[in-house]
Amino acid sequence: MLDESNLTLICENEKQIIGFTIGRVLMKQPASTPDNGVWMQAVYNKLLEGIAPDYTTFCEIYNLWIEPSYRRKAIASKLKQALESYMSEMWVNLIFTRTEKENTPVIKLNQKLKYTILKQNILLEHICFLKKL
Numbered sequence: 001m002l003d004e005s006n007l008t009l010i011c012e013n014e015k016q017i018i019g020f021t022i023g024r025v026l027m028k029q030p031a032s033t034p035d036n037g038v039w040m041q042a043v044y045n046k047l048l049e050g051i052a053p054d055y056t057t058f059c060e061i062y063n064l065w066i067e068p069s070y071r072r073k074a075i076a077s078k079l080k081q082a083l084e085s086y087m088s089e090m091w092v093n094l095i096f097t098r099t100e101k102e103n104t105p106v107i108k109l110n111q112k113l114k115y116t117i118l119k120q121n122i123l124l125e126h127i128c129f130l131k132k133l
């Protein structure tokens, strides 16, 4: 499912939704740019300082969920990899995602998928991850 800048990938089993992920395409702006209405835009600009040039498009994966009885079957991995492939085809080669510091399953999942942890972190409750495709 694709709207203007969001891509939702859904995994179904016999017409039951058992997992989904959502990514949205954003752009790093110069620090001086006024907030254009994107929640967290200023935070993204700061986080990507020195990592990506201004006006780089990137994808934020901001939602991921798997129905509990279907977990540990690599469904989240496949959804994220499918989203990465799609972004790569759209010439979006940087993926950003974050999770609460206590969310061990997501931290392990991201590490397994070769995301690196951002050292500069201004979101104290979260761990931020980046992957260059």
Ligand SMILES: CC(C)(COP(=O)(O)OP(=O)(O)OC[C@H]1O[C@@H](n2cnc3c(N)ncnc32)[C@H](O)[C@@H]1OP(=O)(O)O)[C@@H](O)C(=O)NCCC(=O)NCCS
Pocket (backbone or CB within 6 Å): 063, 064, 065, 066, 067, 070, 071, 072, 073, 074, 075, 076, 077, 078, 098, 099, 100, 103, 104, 105, 106, 108, 109, 110, 112
């Ligand atoms: C996190 C979540 C999406 C993982 O989905 P999943 O389909 O079970 O993940 P996968 O099977 O693809 O797991 C891949 C790897 O991630 C790690 N992992 C996943 N769940 C884990 C857990 N509970 N504990 C430790 N590591 C875990 C493992 O390294 C795993 O590889 P392995 O099974 O070979 O050991 C799922 O647990 C979930 O929906 N959690 C609740 C919602 C949530 O927290 N969403 C993210 C918000 S940021």
